[in-house]
Amino acid sequence: MKPRPFLLERYFAEHEFSAPYLLCCSDCESLSIKDLLQKEPEAHERFLSLRLGYTESLGSPELRQEIASLYRQSSPEHILVHAGAEEAIFNCMHATLEPGDTIIVHSPYYQSLGEVARSIGAEVIEWQADPGRSWTLDLDFLRDRLTSRMKMVVINVPHNPTGFLPGIEFITELSRLSDEHGFLIFSDEVYRGLEYDSAERLPALADINERAVSLGVMSKTYGLAGLRIGWIYTRNRSLFRELAAFKDYTTICNSAPSEFLATLALHHRDAIVARNMAIIRSNLVQLNAFFAAHTDLFQWHEPKAGPIAFPRYLGTSVAHFCRDLVEKAGVLLLPGTLYREDLDCFRIGFGRQNMADCLEKFEVFLHRSEK
Template identity: 40%
Template sequence: MNIKDFSIERYFAKYEFTAKYLLSSSDCDGFPMQYVLDLASNEERKSWETLKLGYTETRGSLALRKAITQHYQHITADNILVSSPGEANFALMNVLLQKEDEVICMSPMYQSLYQVAISIGCKLVFWQAEKQNNQWYFDPSRLESLVTPKTKLIITNFPHNPTGYSPDAEDWDAIIGIARKNGIALFSDEMYRFLSHNSSNDTRSACDLYENAISLWGTAKTFGLAGLRLGWLTSRNTDILHKVEAFKDYLSICNNAPSEVLATIALNNQAKFVEPNIQKISKNLELFKSFCERNAYFLDFPLPNSGSTAFVQLKIKETAMEFAEKLVRDTGIMILPSETFDYGTKHTRIGFGRENFAEILGVFEQYIHR
């Protein structure tokens, strides 16, 4: 199989663990393991202390799948497959898609969500982000205009990485309606679910709204537990989940046992993770708003309404990649240029989930003034 490098991840590989400051990370700071363990019920603590490090159940432990069901309306333990998110995406695309299939996905978008389909030989059709009233927007009527009789799959990601856009209930119903009316499967990446800093966002999962939707969620973003490397596919179409489970036998086979216990505790205590994360994101967003007001000549900042990121335009002569490379060399600040999203050369992602955001912004401001 031939697959292009994952540009975002390659760029992070270059700087994430060497740059002094990370201004573009999409995850919130990782919680300490002890924070998770302190929330454990007696039974969960016992599971942790007596855990045996043998193989685990391919689709995920029953305790974890039960903890996951609480966050959906129509999902039972049989409608869940636990896996790392990247693996889930890779396996799902491989069981759903074949050469020549038409697939609609958003642009910009997290690369693996379209690159795997390209490597299978599918024809990709991009649903482009637009700017409206100083916000990014994905217009459902544009999506509808892209559907053809050959469309096999629609891929969405809300809250959206990188723009931080999420539809309201009316638009989300319209998107689901387009998939249903045309009999098209919907893959909904909901990795940033519940990181909502505006009450008009719709947090209903696609798998609860449409019987032919497959949703993806995980611990990395919403919970600040990226190091667990865990996520899950949820769908009322169990046939698809069974096929993904069989495909997984060629990949990891089963999940990491300690991570499953920690994820179960986190899912049973969701607010303890989501609330501090939203507080941090909201505080950093306000700081960034004032920064952009002071430096409007340098940046255009379409306001996000959800998630932990924004996608801003750099009003500079050089390319975003050239600027990013210079910035990290001169200051130790890593930003993620839009070239890594296959989205031109003038944007960068900003991440709001880090405690040292104010400090990084201070160094950044001094630099651009110089």
């Protein structure tokens, strides 16, 4: 079966390079190649003399070493580099699922996390986060649905679009259930590292569960989406082998310049993440003030991590509201209906340096609409 259109990505394809005020991006402010090369004295020369042949299919040893150092139990042999998180999701679903399998997906979800499985012929059960309880997930929902056909449970923490971050007890119990019932945990952790309180950072699922898969990427926390470098971390050897073999049919290997730059960026990750967190924190101050001034229109809940949140729109149609806003003011929000028809929320992004400009245009639009 063909996957259905990816609604969120189609929406971005329509607006991302034409709307002047992007207020729903999920990545942090980007860096230039020059910014990265300035981080080390020899980097510029090394980059220019890089040869552009095929690269090692699993990822360059230096890059895999840097990625492995993000985790507690990993070594480079547990890291498989992909073209973005998106390729890793596609390949992992194809390498593990068969028609007739069941998977449970944390909902609302970044569409590929459920749609690829559905296109393979798996039954997809949505594990709906509770908006009334800060978007928490109820483990009893999962316990009640565990059957022998349950192949995989997909979670996304910190969560797109709500910024939800569970406590350690949640993932510990999830891991225990996985051991007891045999399902695989696919943990999308592409926003890991952007917790507002670093004490709340969760261990990667693959660190606490030997069969689990943790997904990471350069796009979000590090603001380097254009590199198209993502990875799977797993200590599950048989799955690792299957994933490596599957990649021969998608990208074979990664872009050499991207691997070089990703290695450099990860080597200097503390400085990059500190800069991105400073942008997020300063933007959050403005967002809190903005939403405090518009409680008649929006219900705001500050998340715990990441550069996005999912406030509720209290008017009649969030889709119409967002369309009106981009057409009349050039400000792009993402209606929650692109995640799930029944959601009256919108995604707002605050990892970019121009957020104040976007918010100002948003404010002017609201002011005009009141008249």
